[in-house]
Amino acid sequence: MAEYLIKNGHVFDPVQGIKGDKADVAIKDGKIVDKVGSSAKVIDAKDKTVMAGAVEIHAHIAGPKVNLGRIYRPEDKLFTCTPTHGMERMGGGASIPTTFKTGYEYAKMGYTTAMEAAMPPLFSRHVHEEIRDTPIIDEGAFPVFGNNWFVLEYLKNHEIENTAAYIAWLLKVTKGYAVKVVNPGGTEAWAWGMNCLTVNDPVPYFDITPAEIVKGLIEANEYLGLPHSMHIHPNDLGNPGCYKTTLDTLALAEGLKTHNKFGREQVMHLTHTQFHSYKGTNWGDFESGAKEVTDYVNKHKNITIDTGNVTLDETTTMTADGPFEHHLTGLNHLKWANVDVELETAAGVVPYIYSPNISVCAIQWAIGLEIPLMMKDPMRCYITTDHPNAGPFTRYPRVFKWLMSTKAREAQIDAFKHKDKVLSQTSIGSLDREITFYELAQMTRAGPAKSLGLSALCGGLKPGMEADVAVYNINPDKPVADPDDIEKAFSRCAAVFKNGVQVVSNGEIVSNGHKRTLWVDVKTKENAQVKHDISEKFIKYYSMTQNNYEALGHHFVPNPFALEVDATQA
Amino acid sequence: MMETVTITMKNLPALYLEADNVSPDVFAGKTAEQIAGLDVFEGNTTQTLGKYFEVAGKAGATAAETKIIVKGNTGKVKYLGFKMSAGEMLIEENADLYVGAWMKGGKITAKKNVAAFAGLAMKGGELTIEGNAGNYLGAAYRGDWRGMSGGKIHVKGNAGSDIGMYMTGGEIVVDGNIDVHPMTHAEGGRLVVKGNAKSKIGGQSLQGDIIIFGDIEVMMPGFKPVDTVELDIDGTKAKFSHFIGDMGERHKKKKGQIVYANLYKKL
Numbered sequence: 062m063a064e065y066l067i068k069n070g071h072v073f074d075p076v077q078g079i080k081g082d083k084a085d086v087a088i089k090d091g092k093i094v095d096k097v098g099s100s101a102k103v104i105d106a107k108d109k110t111v112m113a114g115a116v117e118i119h120a121h122i123a124g125p126k127v128n129l130g131r132i133y134r135p136e137d138k139l140f141t142c143t144p145t146h147g148m149e150r151m152g153g154g155a156s157i158p159t160t161f162k163t164g165y166e167y168a169k170m171g172y173t174t175a176m177e178a179a180m181p182p183l184f185s186r187h188v189h190e191e192i193r194d195t196p197i198i199d200e201g202a203f204p205v206f207g208n209n210w211f212v213l214e215y216l217k218n219h220e221i222e223n224t225a226a227y228i229a230w231l232l233k234v235t236k237g238y239a240v241k242v243v244n245p246g247g248t249e250a251w252a253w254g255m256n257c258l259t260v261n262d263p264v265p266y267f268d269i270t271p272a273e274i275v276k277g278l279i280e281a282n283e284y285l286g287l288p289h290s291m292h293i294h295p296n297d298l299g300n301p302g303c304y305k306t307t308l309d310t311l312a313l314a315e316g317l318k319t320h321n322k323f324g325r326e327q328v329m330h331l332t333h334t335q336f337h338s339y340k341g342t343n344w345g346d347f348e349s350g351a352k353e354v355t356d357y358v359n360k361h362k363n364i365t366i367d368t369g370n371v372t373l374d375e376t377t378t379m380t381a382d383g384p385f386e387h388h389l390t391g392l393n394h395l396k397w398a399n400v401d402v403e404l405e406t407a408a409g410v411v412p413y414i415y416s417p418n419i420s421v422c423a424i425q426w427a428i429g430l431e432i433p434l435m436m437k438d439p440m441r442c443y444i445t446t447d448h449p450n451a452g453p454f455t456r457y458p459r460v461f462k463w464l465m466s467t468k469a470r471e472a473q474i475d476a477f478k479h480k481d482k483v484l485s486q487t488s489i490g491s492l493d494r495e496i497t498f499y500e501l502a503q504m505t506r507a508g509p510a511k512s513l514g515l516s517a518l519c520g521g522l523k524p525g526m527e528a529d530v531a532v533y534n535i536n537p538d539k540p541v542a543d544p545d546d547i548e549k550a551f552s553r554c555a556a557v558f559k560n561g562v563q564v565v566s567n568g569e570i571v572s573n574g575h576k577r578t579l580w581v582d583v584k585t586k587e588n589a590q591v592k593h594d595i596s597e598k599f600i601k602y603y604s605m606t607q608n609n610y611e612a613l614g615h616h617f618v619p620n621p622f623a624l625e626v627d628a629t630q631a
Numbered sequence: 632m633m634e635t636v637t638i639t640m641k642n643l644p645a646l647y648l649e650a651d652n653v654s655p656d657v658f659a660g661k662t663a664e665q666i667a668g669l670d671v672f673e674g675n676t677t678q679t680l681g682k683y684f685e686v687a688g689k690a691g692a693t694a695a696e697t698k699i700i701v702k703g704n705t706g707k708v709k710y711l712g713f714k715m716s717a718g719e720m721l722i723e724e725n726a727d728l729y730v731g732a733w734m735k736g737g738k739i740t741a742k743k744n745v746a747a748f749a750g751l752a753m754k755g756g757e758l759t760i761e762g763n764a765g766n767y768l769g770a771a772y773r774g775d776w777r778g779m780s781g782g783k784i785h786v787k788g789n790a791g792s793d794i795g796m797y798m799t800g801g802e803i804v805v806d807g808n809i810d811v812h813p814m815t816h817a818e819g820g821r822l823v824v825k826g827n828a829k830s831k832i833g834g835q836s837l838q839g840d841i842i843i844f845g846d847i848e849v850m851m852p853g854f855k856p857v858d859t860v861e862l863d864i865d866g867t868k869a870k871f872s873h874f875i876g877d878m879g880e881r882h883k884k885k886k887g888q889i890v891y892a893n894l895y896k897k898l
Contacts, residue, residue, distance in 0.1 A: 136775035394881070395776060 064089045064097040065558065067530060070106025071537050073498050074113060075440065075507035076521025080499045081537050086111055088528040091561035095524050104556050108536040112502045113522050114173025114529030114559065118509040119292075119332045119367050120448040121379055122163050123177045123191035123202065125184045126408040129398055130157040130377045130449070134412060137377060148570045156376040156449040164196035164576075166455050168564050171531025171554045174510075174519055174579075177202040178292070178332065178447075179243060179381045181402045182209075183603075183610070185235035189617040192578055197564050199622070201238030201513075201579035203292055204231055205381050207245035207274055210404040210602075211594065213267040216277035224281040226588035229628065230595065232287075234611040236580040236618050239289035239513070240282050243381035245271040247296050248407050256384040258297045260309045271296050275313045279328050285583055285628045286321040288514025290365070292330045298385050301341040304350030307331070311357055314364055323514030323624070326362065330512055333369025333447035335429040341486075344421055348486040351431035359437045365512045366436070367445040370429035370460045371422065372452025373473075375414045380450065383407035404602055415452065420479035420486075425451075427489035430463055430470065434492045439503035440511065457505075458551035462544050464496040469544035498537045514624065515579075528561040575620065582623040585631075633698060634691040636666060638684040640703030646674040647727060648683060651710035655697035655718025655737060658690040666690065694718045694737065701726075712739045715756070728765075731758045734782070747791065753801065755782040766791035766810070769803050769820075779803070779820060795822050798839060804865075814841050817892060823864060836877050836892035844869075844897045853877035854894050862895060871895035 065088040072084040087097040121127050131137070134157060142153035143162065152162025167175055180188045180202040192200045206212050206228065215224040228240060246264035247257035253265040260272040275293065282291045295310040297303040314329040331337070340350040358364050380386060383399055386409020390397035398410040415422040429451065436442035444461070448454035462469045474490065477483050484490045496504070510520025519529050535550035553568030564572045599607040612618060636658055649672040658666055667681025680686065684703075691697040695717035705711070706725040714733045722730065722741040731739045732751040740759045741749075747765035750758045752772055764786045769779035770793055778797035785804045792810035795803050798820035808826035815831070817839035827845035834851055842864055854876035861870050875891035882889045 133774065135773045139772055139775070 063561075064101035065104060065561070065563070066097050066101045067104045067106050067111055067532060067556070070109050070111035070532060071498075072111045072522065073502040073537075074522040075499065075503045076113075076516070076523050076526070079522075084111075086522055086530055088530065088558060088561050091528055093522055093524050093526050093528050093530075104532065106532050106555070109555055110498060110533040110535050110537050110550075111522075112171065112531050112533070113506045113520055113526075114531050114557065115171050115505040116509040116513065116515070116520050117167065117172055117175035117445070117454065118330075118443050118513060119178040119445045120175055120454055121178055121450070122175060122448065122454075123160065123195060123200070124180055124188035125400070126179065126181070126379045126381070126410065127157055128187070128191070129400065129408070130379050130410050131159070133396065133398055133410065134377055148573065156374070156453045158453075158455075160191050160194040161196060164198055165570050168197040168557055168559070168570065169553050169568055170455075170457055170551060171533065171557050172198060173529040173531070173557065173559045174199045174515070176200065176238065176513065179241055179408075180204045180235060180237060181381070181406050181408065182231055182235045182237070183402050183405055183605075185237070185612040186617055189236060189578065189612045193576075193617070193619055196573040196576055197559055197570075199559075199577045199579055202236070203239045203241035204235050204237035205241045205243050205406045206231075206278060207242030207293075208247070208249040208381075208406050210267075211598070212274065212278065213246070213249065213264065213269055216274055217267060217269045219273075219277060221277060221280045221284055223588065223591050224277060225284045225628070225631070226585050226591040227595075228281055229285060229583035229585045230591065232581050232583060234613075236578060236612050236621065238579055238581055239287060240278055240291045241294075242275065242278060242291060243294045243406070244296055244298065244385065245274040245293070247271070248381055248383050251384040251387075251407060252401060258300075259306055260296060260313065262296070272309075272313055275310060279314060279317055283317070283320045283328060284631050285585070286626055286631070287581055287583070288321065288323040288325065288624050288626070289512065290319065290325060290327050290330050292332060294332050294380070294382065295337055298336050298380075298382055299339070299389070301339050301343055301347050303337055303339050304353050307334075307337040307350075307354055308357055311354075311361065311364060315361070317363060319363065321514060324511060324516045325514045327365040327441070327512060328363045329365075331358070331364060331366045333445065333451065334366045334432050335369040335371065335425060335451060336447070338428050338432065347421055347424060349424065349428045349431060349488065351428050351435055352488065355432055355435040358441070359435075362441075365441045365443070365508070366432070367443040367447075367509075368429055368432050369445055369447040369451045371415050371425040372446055372456035372459060373415045373417050373422065373426055374452045374456065375412070376449045376452055377410060378413045378450045379408065379410045381406045381408050383409045385409065386411050389413065403604060404598060417476060418478040420482040423477040423479055423483045424486050426473070427483050427487040429460075431487060431489055431492065433464060433496065433504065434494045439496075439500040440508045442504060443509045443512070444504050458548040461496075461501060461551050462548040465501065465547055466541065466544035467493055467495055469547075472544070528558050530556075530558040532556040577620045577622040578618045579622050579624065580618070581626060583626040583628050585628045632691060633696050635688045635698045635700060636663070636690050637687045637700040637702060638666075638680070639687070640683060640705055640708075641685045642683050643704060644673045644683055644707055647707045647709060648673050649709050650680065651713040652680065653699065653701070653711050654713055654715040655690070655694040655699060655720065656714065656716055658699060659694045659697050659718070660692055661690050663687060663689055691718070712737075715739070725762070730760075731756070734758065736782075744788070750779060750782075750784045752777060753779045753782050753784070755801075757782060758784045760784070760786045760788070763788035763807070764790040764794070764805075766793050767796060768794040769798060769801070770795060771797035776816075778817070789826070795820060795839075798822070808845065814839055814892070833876060833892050833894055835880055837880055837882055838890055838892050840893045840895070842871070842895045847896055850874075851876060853879045859898065860895070870898045872898055
């Protein structure tokens, strides 16, 4: 493989503690190395910023729910299509781009690894077909467990070992990466026309509470020692006053310790925190609860979070939180799609316009920015838009601009129709912190990689790590004259390397790389009970046979990369 | 100063031609040669306008000062007047899909027939069709909920089905007859039909006015008769029976009163 030397760039690497020093990054055989030979191809990074490839910890970018959005929103592709050019195939879509456009757009912004945040196990084959067709970036997918009948039945009796064996089996057959929980118990309750809005609302029929599901899944996750922690979208998303349920959910992790060999320190990852940090009792007195939530997370080191920033765009909301989407269509009267996934989960899809002229949307925008600005440890807070729920991932450079420049934030606040309301209902106006380049590298590279248990592989530039490198056209030593320059620089990289292959040059795709599917292969003790329960459920309830369930072989996962876990001694 | 550009079809395309650059906004400030060099799409290939059309005259300095005359067989040409904001366009023969789609201002006159999606999601301006119009006239784009919101469409012949779907404002007048599903899910605007209408009129509509001078083949069960009114429609005074609906939908309240869509059928 080719050797490269990225010379004289300003390097930001939290893994090695490098804070913008001028340094060279050498690449050989797909890895970062100490030095390369004189024949190495030199990339001049003078006056440019060099970071590891960014890591997306939570986005909805592949699978049936995303595709349902694509199918029922042809208008999302209107005027957003890009024709075939150079290496690139045609693409389209703004909030739900085609798979090819998804890969290209991430790569052009310097993202080289991404996690699909909610895989319905029954449709893992569809998820993997889309992952396969998303070029360049390595991807993993989180199967959803929080409303799964096996899990509900085992955890009702606190059977951690059986839950763990089931998780190991499901990760293997669906080629899944982590334990995702969406509105625990609430989505199952939705099948009965109900919901769980607190951690103590019992799930109908199963007679278990969200608190028992969450705690049990953390214990099972740590029993196995998986690379990532339990990854949660709590109950009561998006309602005024929901921060209380969020705090109740976070408290379930209190005192729990992690047990893994991947360098991960948390036992719970709270996703799209913005949607879970609302105070007030209705949309009229709606206000920010970012302080209450971040105060708690700042004090509890066994929790990591991502932000879920509202980008003020027209977008497509989609979640396994079926009851929430029904609630949302009742608010905005736009089209609604709902899917029930047998014994496992459900999903809903509704288009949404985050208008800067609506006070609630503007307050949501402010809360999304307050969270990272109030978090003391950037290694535990990651930037997301919960793509496409709070905005498309292609807006990351704009979110970076708002975080890195008070001037950019002030300009946006001034542009809001209800500026006074934004200032009175949030503390965005009094936050003068500006995220530094180093903190940005923590929030988008080293941090999410560590939380995902990938810190040995990516998120840094230490020799021995995989050569995922992004070079940006911005000089961190020069004061930024116009905040829009930040957005511009992070939108299109000067160069991007994925596993040592140059995939982007001057903002254009130059290679499709060797895309991999990341999954977690757990060895467990033989568990006859769980094996029996699985075959019984397929015979009695599933609409397909067990033989047709597994996502296997070249067609679904052509280039797998398994993280191995031995839980036989657990 | 008003200038005129005449484009005349000389080489018929084998496939349909997407000519979304044919508008006063794009032509403004350009010479005949520059206009002939503009992109058009035939199938998946990019070609120049000049490959198919002879271009004569020149454009004005701005869109408002530019008039375009389209001559020759344009039955396979789409997107004439796409997104235009000002100026004038005269289409002498038949035109294909999306005439005046997303137009914001100015004036288009089509002397013959136009196919579907004319005046789609139109925001302003005037679109006059002297022949017949196809389906989805002044409607919303596929999947979208934002149809025609302003301006005026006048069809001197007949119009097809699903006209004014998701309409929120503006006016459509059809001198002839219309097919099924006019003003589906409308949230405003006005449709006047001088001829006959078929069925599912104003289905799922929340707001807006529908005035039918001729017969209605099948009435919507979701519309309720309320009274008889005398209306003056563009100088024609007549008595109409007045219905409100669609009763199966949610309706907004304005000043304590529930707002319905109105259907007026001439007595």
